[in-house]
Amino acid sequence: MTCAIASGAKIDYHQGMGLARSLPLTLLVLTAAGACSDPASSPDAGPDAYNPCPAGEWFYTGELVSWDSTPAVFKGVFDAAFTVEGQAARADKTSPNGRFELCIVDTAVTQLSVEPTASSMFFRGVAVAESAVTKQLSMVSLRSFTPAQEAAFSPRIVAGKAHVFVDVSGKQRAVSLAGASAAAPTFVFDGAAWSPATASSTGAALFFANLEPSAAPATASMSGPHLGGKHVPLIADRITYLTIIGK
Numbered sequence: 001m002t003c004a005i006a007s008g009a010k011i012d013y014h015q016g017m018g019l020a021r022s023l024p025l026t027l028l029v030l031t032a033a034g035a036c037s038d039p040a041s042s043p044d045a046g047p048d049a050y051n052p053c054p055a056g057e058w059f060y061t062g063e064l065v066s067w068d069s070t071p072a073v074f075k076g077v078f079d080a081a082f083t084v085e086g087q088a089a090r091a092d093k094t095s096p097n098g099r100f101e102l103c104i105v106d107t108a109v110t111q112l113s114v115e116p117t118a119s120s121m122f123f124r125g126v127a128v129a130e131s132a133v134t135k136q137l138s139m140v141s142l143r144s145f146t147p148a149q150e151a152a153f154s155p156r157i158v159a160g161k162a163h164v165f166v167d168v169s170g171k172q173r174a175v176s177l178a179g180a181s182a183a184a185p186t187f188v189f190d191g192a193a194w195s196p197a198t199a200s201s202t203g204a205a206l207f208f209a210n211l212e213p214s215a216a217p218a219t220a221s222m223s224g225p226h227l228g229g230k231h232v233p234l235i236a237d238r239i240t241y242l243t244i245i246g247k
Contacts, residue, residue: 050138053103060129061101062140064094064114066122067149070192077144080116082127106131109231114142114241121146123157125165125239133228133243141167142241143189143205154196155186157209162234164208164242166220171246172202173226179218180211180234222246 051059064082066075076098084090084104092100104110110129116122122144134140142165150157157163166175166185176183176199188197189205197206211218213236220229225247233240 056106057103058106058131058134059101060104060110060112060134060140061099061138062142063098064100064116064142064144065098067143067145067194069143077116077120077122079120080114080122080144083113083115085111085113085126104129104134108132111231111233114144114239116144121148123150123163123239124237125241126233126235127241128231128233130228130230130242133245136227136245137169137243140241140243141205144239153187153209155209160213160236161210162213162236163239164211164218164220164232164234165239166206166208166229167241167243168202168204168206169243169245170226171224172204173246174200174202174223175206175220175229175244176223177208177211177218177220177232179214179216180208180232184208186210220244 053059064077064080066077069075074097076096077094078096078098080094080098080100082092082094082100082102084102090102090104092102094100102112108131110131112127112129114125114127116124123146125142125144127142164177164180168175175185184199185197185201185206186209187194187207188201188203189207191204194207211234214234218232218234220232220242222229222244226244227247228242228244232242
């Protein structure tokens, strides 16, 4: 059996079962239904997606994995804290496979801090959960890197700059940023490996490096119908995580 996950990568039956064994119980049904129901080129769920949260709240879940994680060599980022900004009680720490799950208030945009453990040395970030996007997906797929991994980057990460990670679901098209110092992505992930990107690059994920921090959020857009990208904060020494769905 082969299943598609949110990033568009694939896992076989044995990897899927290993993943399921480490998931919280509430995610077992979600993983089985969301991971295997749709092709990799389409969102994992729809407006009637599984939602175990109270009225007025929505289920936000996904994975934080290592920059170089692949289906063959899967590397979850363990014990990273996802916390809704201004709501310290709404928090979860990632499981060994990098999975997290939260109930968030059903508002247009929710911002969460992403804090890996100091000992793991993974880069810190902020996740943007847009209600219009979250309700269309079963999970999001995010990545971070360590100083050792960053040493191979070209260009290198610059201290004091902001960075943006775009998780692409549905149709893969070019993505650009407005209100930032660079409109083209730096790296593109094809589901198996990263490579240098251009303005026309498409893939399962795109990474924009070394942007100027700004008090006003930037926006992201896709070259075609899409959901997401309306709120992209640019924060010094942080990765901003967002998901865009190509229609």
